[in-house]
Amino acid sequence: MTLADPVVPTRASSGPVLEVRDLHVTFPTPDGPVRAVRGIDLTLHRGEVLGIVGESGSGKSVTSTAILGLLPSTSQVTGSIRLDGEELLGKGDKAMSAIRGARIAMVFQDPLSAFTPVYTVGQQIAETVLIHRGGSKADARARAVELLGLVGIPEPERRVDSFPHEFSGGMRQRAMIAMAIANDPDVILADEPTTALDVTIQAQVISVLRTAQRETGAALVFVSHDLGVIAGFADRIAVMYAGRVVETATAEDLFAHPRMPYTVGLIGALPRLDQRSDQPLVPIPGTPPSLLSLAPGCPFAARCPLVRDDCRAVEPALEQAPSAEAGHAAACLHSDELVGAGTEPDEVYDLPEAPRSALSRIARDERERVLHVEGLVKTFPITKGAVFKRRVGTVWAVDGVDLDVRRGETLGLVGESGSGKSTTLHEIMDLRRPEAGTVELLGTDLSSGKLDRSTVARLRSTVSMVFQDPMASLDPRQPVSDIVAEPLRAAGRSSDEIGRRVPELMRLVGLEPAAATRYPHEFSGGQRQRISIARALAADPSLVVLDEPVSALDVSIQAGVLNLLAELKATLDLSYLFVSHDLAVIRHVADRVTVMYLGRTVETGPVDDVFEHPLHPYTRALLSAVPVPDPVVERAREHILLPGDPPSPTVQQTGCRFRSRCPLFALLPDEKQRACVEDVPAMLPHGREGEDHTAACHWAEEPVPA
Numbered sequence: 001m002t003l004a005d006p007v008v009p010t011r012a013s014s015g016p017v018l019e020v021r022d023l024h025v026t027f028p029t030p031d032g033p034v035r036a037v038r039g040i041d042l043t044l045h046r047g048e049v050l051g052i053v054g055e056s057g058s059g060k061s062v063t064s065t066a067i068l069g070l071l072p073s074t075s076q077v078t079g080s081i082r083l084d085g086e087e088l089l090g091k092g093d094k095a096m097s098a099i100r101g102a103r104i105a106m107v108f109q110d111p112l113s114a115f116t117p118v119y120t121v122g123q124q125i126a127e128t129v130l131i132h133r134g135g136s137k138a139d140a141r142a143r144a145v146e147l148l149g150l151v152g153i154p155e156p157e158r159r160v161d162s163f164p165h166e167f168s169g170g171m172r173q174r175a176m177i178a179m180a181i182a183n184d185p186d187v188i189l190a191d192e193p194t195t196a197l198d199v200t201i202q203a204q205v206i207s208v209l210r211t212a213q214r215e216t217g218a219a220l221v222f223v224s225h226d227l228g229v230i231a232g233f234a235d236r237i238a239v240m241y242a243g244r245v246v247e248t249a250t251a252e253d254l255f256a257h258p259r260m261p262y263t264v265g266l267i268g269a270l271p272r273l274d275q276r277s278d279q280p281l282v283p284i285p286g287t288p289p290s291l292l293s294l295a296p297g298c299p300f301a302a303r304c305p306l307v308r309d310d311c312r313a314v315e316p317a318l319e320q321a322p323s324a325e326a327g328h329a330a331a332c333l334h335s336d337e338l339v340g341a342g343t344e345p346d347e348v349y350d351l352p353e354a355p356r357s358a359l360s361r362i363a364r365d366e367r368e369r370v371l372h373v374e375g376l377v378k379t380f381p382i383t384k385g386a387v388f389k390r391r392v393g394t395v396w397a398v399d400g401v402d403l404d405v406r407r408g409e410t411l412g413l414v415g416e417s418g419s420g421k422s423t424t425l426h427e428i429m430d431l432r433r434p435e436a437g438t439v440e441l442l443g444t445d446l447s448s449g450k451l452d453r454s455t456v457a458r459l460r461s462t463v464s465m466v467f468q469d470p471m472a473s474l475d476p477r478q479p480v481s482d483i484v485a486e487p488l489r490a491a492g493r494s495s496d497e498i499g500r501r502v503p504e505l506m507r508l509v510g511l512e513p514a515a516a517t518r519y520p521h522e523f524s525g526g527q528r529q530r531i532s533i534a535r536a537l538a539a540d541p542s543l544v545v546l547d548e549p550v551s552a553l554d555v556s557i558q559a560g561v562l563n564l565l566a567e568l569k570a571t572l573d574l575s576y577l578f579v580s581h582d583l584a585v586i587r588h589v590a591d592r593v594t595v596m597y598l599g600r601t602v603e604t605g606p607v608d609d610v611f612e613h614p615l616h617p618y619t620r621a622l623l624s625a626v627p628v629p630d631p632v633v634e635r636a637r638e639h640i641l642l643p644g645d646p647p648s649p650t651v652q653q654t655g656c657r658f659r660s661r662c663p664l665f666a667l668l669p670d671e672k673q674r675a676c677v678e679d680v681p682a683m684l685p686h687g688r689e690g691e692d693h694t695a696a697c698h699w700a701e702e703p704v705p706a
Contacts, residue, residue, distance in 0.1 A: 015085065017186050017219050018044040018067070023079035025062050025071065033076075034291045036062045038243040040079075041318075044187065044219040051234030051251070052223045053266065055554040056525075057288055058240040060223045064189045067221075068106055069096040083186065102132040105180035105218075107209075109192040111172035115164035121175050122148075122160030128182045147178035150215065151208045154643075168645050169417070170201030174208050181212040188213070191223045198416040198581050200642045203625035206233060207641060225554055227270055228584070228627030231255060232634035236327075239263050242289055242299035245318055249328035251631040259321060259330035259338050261304050261348055268345025269559035271588035273626045274633065276608060279354050281588070282345040283560035287524050298333070305349050306334050352563065355570035359408030368442075370543050370575040371428070373403040375437035378423050382650065396652050397423040399599040401437075402683065403577070404592075405543065410569065410576040412590030412607065414583055414622065418646055420599040421579050425545055428577075431459050442542060461491050464536040468548035470528035474520040480506075480531055481516035487538040505534040510564060526557035530564065537568065545577045550585060562589060583626045587611050595619050598646050598657040601683065605693030615686050615695035617664045618642075656681055656698070664702055672699060 025037035037059045044050050052060050065071055067081055069088065081088045083103060088096070100106075108114040116124060125147060126140035133140075141160065148156035151174040164172055173193060180188055190209065194202040206229065213220050224230055230237055230251070237254050239247040239262065247260040258264045268282030286303040289295070297312035298304070304311065311333055318331040332338075338348070345351075359367060377400065382393035398420040405411045413421050427434055428441070433449040440446065442462055444455065451459075464487065467473040474483055484505055485498045493501070503513035509530040520528055529549060536544050546565070550558040566589065568574060580586050586593055586607065593610050595603040595618065603616040614620045621640040628634045642661045647653060656676045659665045665676055675698050685691050686700040 016043045017046050017084055018042070018221075019080070019082040020063075020067065021080040021082075023063065023066060023081065024077070025059075025066050026076040027072075028074055028076075029292070032292050035294070036243055036291060037066065040240075040243075040245055042221075042238065042245075044221065046186070046219055047213070047217055048236070049213070049220045049222055049234045051230035051237040052221065052240060053225060053227055053230055053237060054240035055225070055288055055556060057291070059243040060240055061191055063240075064106070064191050064221060064223055067187075067189060068100055068104060069093075070100075098132075101128050101180075101185070102183045103185055104187045104189065105183075105185040107173075107176050107180050107188065107190040107193045109195055111169075111176040112164060114176060115172065117164055120161050120163055121167065122162075125160075125175070125179045125182055128179055132183045143182065144178075147182055148175065150181075150211065151175070151178045152204065152643075153178075168201075170197060170204055170645065173197065173201075173205050177205070177208050177212055181216050181218070184216045185218050187221065188216075188218045189221045189223075192225070193222075194224065194226070194229055199583060199622055199625040200416060202229070203639060203641055207639075209233075226627070227266055227555070228629040228634070231629045231631045232627050239266070242294065243291055244299070244331065246300070246331040247329070248318070249325065253325045253328050255629065255631055257325070257328070257338075259324060259328065259335035260300075260332045261306050261338070262300050263330075264338065264345050264348045266555060267629060268349065269555045270629045271562070271582075271584040272628060272630075273584045273587055273611065273623065274628050274630075275587075279346065280351050280563045280566065281559035282349045282351065282556075283563055284349075284556040287526075298331075306332075306337055308334065352567070355567045357408050357570040357573060359573055364406055364409070367406040367408065369404070369440070370407055370409075370442060371403060371405040371577065372440040373401060373424075373428070373437065376401040376403075376424065376427060376434055376439065377436035378420075378427050379435065393650050394652070396599055396649050398427065399652065400601065401596065401599070402601045402604065403594055405575050405577055407542070407575055408569070408573045409592065410578055410590045412586035412593040413577060413579045413596065414581065414586055414593060415596035416646060417581070418598075418649065419596040420649075421596055422547065423599075424596075425465070425547055425577070425579065429463065429465060429545060431456050431463075457491075461487070461539040462541050463543045463545065464539065464541040465545045465547065466529070466532050466536050466549045469552055470525065470532045471520060473532055474528060476520055479517055479519055480523075483520070483531065484516065484535050484538055487535060491539050501538065505538060508537065508568070509534045510560075524557070525553055526560055529553065529557075529561050533561075533564065533568070537572070540572075541574070543575045543577065545579075547579045548581070549578075551580065551582065558585075565589065583611075583622060595622070598653065599649060600657060601696065602658065603695040603697075604683070609693045613693075615693065615700040616658075616697045617662050618658050619695070621663070655679055656696075664699065668699065668702075 020040055020042040023037055023040040027034045027036055040063055054060055066077055122144045125144040129140040129143045145156045145160050148160055153159050153171060153174055194205050222234060234251050237251050238245045241262050247263050265282050265284040284303055289299050298316055301307045301311045316331045316333045318329050320329045321335050376398055378398040380395040380397055381391045383389040384392045401424050415421055434447060438447040441459055481502050484502050488498045488501060502516055506513045506516055511530055550561050578589055590607045593607045594601055597618050603619045614623055621642050624640040640663055647660055655678050659676045681696040681698050683694045683696045685694050
């Protein structure tokens with residue numbers, strides 16, 4: 001399938017279904033009013049997808065929440081919100097309750113929080129039907145079963161009685177979509193519906209939203225910070241900054257001819273799956289302005305590479321440039337400087353030079369081996385009983401992982417949630433004898449079990465870790481100077497050395513040494529992650545393990561952190577073990593990549609070989625699910641949608657672990673299927689890719705159907 005299939009409205013309407021005019025939202029605070037939304041205009045027709053993008057704090061979610069009338073009573077909302085010509089602003093809660101769920105529905109970012117945990121999924125969907133349509137409970141339950149089947153929940157007749165915690169993350173999001181379309185709404189608001197989902201589950205959710213839209217003919221407002229998702233899904237895009245829409249156009253025109261420097265920066269900050277890493281990403285300098293007290297002029301002026309004196313005098317209106325396509329408007333006084341095909345982000349922003357390490361000239365086999373893992377196994381017991389516990393089963397979290405990292409190299413580790421990536425990291429970082437298999441760190445074999453205290457202390461300083469959530473990993477009670485110095489104190493360094501080293505580390509990660517007296521909550525998300533990196537580098541490690549280090553950051557902040565990691569790697573000859581569910585990030589940062597599925601390595605090799613010529617059907621499905629931030633390219637791509645979720649790790653699988661979801665398995669003749677069922681595929685090179693590119697698949701040469 002492709003994402004270019006047209007949406008056919010099922011209801012005729014001569015005018016727009018949703019009109020938002022001059023919407024302002026202000027929140028009172030002890031420090032003064034926060035103007036979260038400042039004059040938004042939106043128009044949406046039936047069957048249309050409007051994508052809203054922007055950094056955190058730009059007003060995206062506040063806008064969608066205001067449309068539903070779910071803002072707190074203390075907020076001040078002015079302007080106009082019309083649904084099929086009917087004014088919604090000013091309606092009471094009772095009147096809005098009749099509209100919510102019936103004519104306007106919402107798909108929230110976190111479905112686990114949106115569902116009530118004490119009721120079954122079916123009861124909550126049926127309740128929506130009963131409130132707005134009436135009828136019997138049996139009819140409402142039948143409708144719930146029908147909707148769960150429509151959104152791709154397996155065995156809907158049985159799963160309708162499951163509780164939300166019994167669904168996986170992707171299934172909960174699909175169930176949330178089922179609830180949203182239960183009453184054939186006119187408008188669906190989707191607020192970051194694919195955030196934090198694996199790429200395969202994200203592809204399923206997007207496909208379900210497409211199906212839901214076709215079934216209902218609804219208009220869709222899709223809020224996301226991921227321009228790749230927006231590129232393949234939206235008809236029109238509105239870019240928000242500092243509470244305003246600063247550019248709007250069709251998806252194709254916006255990506256081909258952006259007229260606002262902020263939009264150019266957002267596009268350039270995205271790593272792309274279809275491009276090799278040959279230059280740094282665009283890091284938009286600075287941070288968004290405070291909405292408590294905006295300075296006169298353009299809110300983006302302090303971060304804009306094209307800023308002039310007139311930009312600071314008056315805030316530009318959102319209007320169409322004379323040479324722009326119809327409907328393409330931008331809030332920029334100098335948008336004409338961006339006119340013309342071929343305008344690239346590096347022509348607008350000053351990019352640092354791509355760092356080059358001296359080790360890059362040395363052949364990989366001649367470099368020191370930093371980490372070598374072979375056949376790693378880790379299981380967890382399933383027990384019963386409160387006082388006398390007994391083992392009743394086993395979780396096979398890791399069951400055959402192979403890794404190899406050389407000096408100055410980045411190994412990307414990818415796979416869906418539950419594939420065993422984090423467990424693998426913990427086994428490496430524990431510096432203990434593994435349950436089975438071998439782990440060798442800088443020439444020391446952890447599998448021997450003969451590690452004395454001094455050896456462990458030495459190894460502790462050679463490997464460090466950067467975690468996913470910098471706020472959770474930094475002690476809020478300590479100033480940054482103490483946080484960064486902690487590894488140095490643990491290594492027994494002197495006070496004088498610590499006093500010299502902390503300012504060096506702050507400068508190394510692009511922060512002012514004077515800021516070390518502040519506490520973590522006084523920094524932005526990107527700055528907190530830089531502090532985490534400074535702490536990780538304190539003891540001069542050889543290997544840095546990075547567990548989803550940029551997944552919680554906006555794309556503009558993410559670009560700066562990724563550029564920093566590349567510079568540090570080249571300058572300090574570091575080796576990285578980089579875990580991410582974002583394959584576009586892995587394509588940009590990694591030299592080699594290892595793909596995991598259900599606790600096992602299924603493919604490994606140089607990153608360009610694996611991404612351009614994937615061998616394993618699972619790798620091909622992962623890559624096809626990653627959106628490309630180019631509407632023309634994205635809508636022409638073939639997408640392989642994997643059914644369901646991975647099997648339970650409580651059962652040790654035989655044969656190929658991927659066969660239950662493999663699109664190739666069902667098409668194989670019986671004798672080939674028998675090999676998949678009975679024989680565990682070995683990691684072998686296939687075809688032309690060479691000895692260094694291997695995959696655990698019996699039939700890697702077979703084409704995978706889309």
